[in-house]
Amino acid sequence: MSDKTPSASKPQPAGARRRFLKGATATAATAGALGFPMIAKGQTGPISMRWPATWPAKDIFHEYANDFAKKVNDMTGGDLKIEVLPAGAVVPAFGLLDAVSKGTLDGGHGVLVYHYGKQNALALWGSGPAFGMDANMLLAWHKYGGGKDLLTKLYASIGANVVSFPYGPMPTQPLGWFKKPVTKIEDFKGLKFRTVGISIDVFTALGAAVNALPGGEIVPAMDRGLLDAAEFNNATSDRLLGFTDVSKTCMLQSYHQNAEQFEIMFNKTKYDALPSKMRAIIENAVEAASADMSWKAVDRYSKDYAEMAAGGIKFYKTPDSVLQRQLTGYDTAAAKKGEGNALFKEIEASQKAFAARAVKWDLDTNVSRRMAFNHYFARASGGKKKA
Numbered sequence: 086m087s088d089k090t091p092s093a094s095k096p097q098p099a100g101a102r103r104r105f106l107k108g109a110t111a112t113a114a115t116a117g118a119l120g121f122p123m124i125a126k127g128q129t130g131p132i133s134m135r136w137p138a139t140w141p142a143k144d145i146f147h148e149y150a151n152d153f154a155k156k157v158n159d160m161t162g163g164d165l166k167i168e169v170l171p172a173g174a175v176v177p178a179f180g181l182l183d184a185v186s187k188g189t190l191d192g193g194h195g196v197l198v199y200h201y202g203k204q205n206a207l208a209l210w211g212s213g214p215a216f217g218m219d220a221n222m223l224l225a226w227h228k229y230g231g232g233k234d235l236l237t238k239l240y241a242s243i244g245a246n247v248v249s250f251p252y253g254p255m256p257t258q259p260l261g262w263f264k265k266p267v268t269k270i271e272d273f274k275g276l277k278f279r280t281v282g283i284s285i286d287v288f289t290a291l292g293a294a295v296n297a298l299p300g301g302e303i304v305p306a307m308d309r310g311l312l313d314a315a316e317f318n319n320a321t322s323d324r325l326l327g328f329t330d331v332s333k334t335c336m337l338q339s340y341h342q343n344a345e346q347f348e349i350m351f352n353k354t355k356y357d358a359l360p361s362k363m364r365a366i367i368e369n370a371v372e373a374a375s376a377d378m379s380w381k382a383v384d385r386y387s388k389d390y391a392e393m394a395a396g397g398i399k400f401y402k403t404p405d406s407v408l409q410r411q412l413t414g415y416d417t418a419a420a421k422k423g424e425g426n427a428l429f430k431e432i433e434a435s436q437k438a439f440a441a442r443a444v445k446w447d448l449d450t451n452v453s454r455r456m457a458f459n460h461y462f463a464r465a466s467g468g469k470k471k472a
Contacts, residue, residue, distance in 0.1 A: 132164065133166045134192060135167075135168045136170065136191050136194070138150035138172060138193065139172050139179075139196070141172055142171035142172075143325050143326075144300060145385060153349060156377075160369075164363065165366075165367075167192075172300075172301055173301075175190060178199060178301075181195050182247065188355070192350050192355075193349075193350050194347065197210040198211055199281065204239055205283070205429055206429040207239065208283035209432050209433060210223070210236070210345075211282075213282075213284070213341070213342070213344075214412055214415055219257070219343065220254030222443050224251060226436055230438075232436075235428075235432050236251070239432070246352060248352075248356045248357075250371045254375070255318065255346060255382070256319060259335055260316060260338065260407070261279075262307075262315055262323065263332060263334045264314065267401075267404070269406065270410050273288065276292070276293045277293070277314070279295070279297070279312050280315075280316055282342070287341055287414045287415050291411075300317055304327040304330065308330070314332070318342075321386050324392075329396070334401070336403045340412055
């Protein structure tokens, strides 16, 4: 749909205008035309918010957005009601940050890397190897290792009037869907490939011709031959979005996005105007939704993985040579992104310090599950799996 929205029939009174980014007057009029609430201090009665997810309505990610909204709606007893809209209902998926910052939207559900074009350092929240951390560890760094303050500082540096809540640790994402198995680095040469964030630079370094597309546009592009291969996220999303209709080969394990998480975002002016009790409910609902999402993911992703394998989809482990080249490619890309970007370097240094401690503890402490799996299931499943 078009990015343009109708203007209001009459302007907002001067005393009622809020402080937004540049161009706030026109945006406030747009918000009024679309019916988005202008929350006022002392407001009585239920508060309604309409905000989009950046996912197609059929994707499990849209379901996660609805899960969070339901928690808030239930916990506030209807005093705050969040209505989730599908991607493109008001603005394109990659336009979420601007729309929320300006107040055109009250909030939204997406991933930080979708705002990568605004500030490269946003890629450090999930687009890359995260120095060995998984997504739950990266969220631990965000809450307890300084990431929250750094993200606030980052958004302020680009004039974004938002409150951000990273949540929902994602499992390691597949390398992607291909026409045939990837066996060596040279298989990427000239390959028309979809990814986002700093992974664009990583796969470009591998020789691919990269195109960044929102989730809902990937399979149609593959079907029309505009893409040779693509990655999105997980077994359930990939299946629901139709990857199995355009490819029968999926490469598992990758460092390009092995620690990504979702982002719940609110317009800061509107969020700050909420009663303190309501803000506390939102913050706790974020953490409840984060845990619930991670549990639901284990259940749903494993079911869809098993059903796709039974239906003829071939899964292969990404070769170690490709994984190693991803790491060196990421290092080169990150070094370039850090040139002249002090905030990128500051966030990177903070993550490295946390990872050096947390990942060592994790690797030294937690037993590998492979031995136990093989002990109980390998013989019943006919031997060692490909992935």
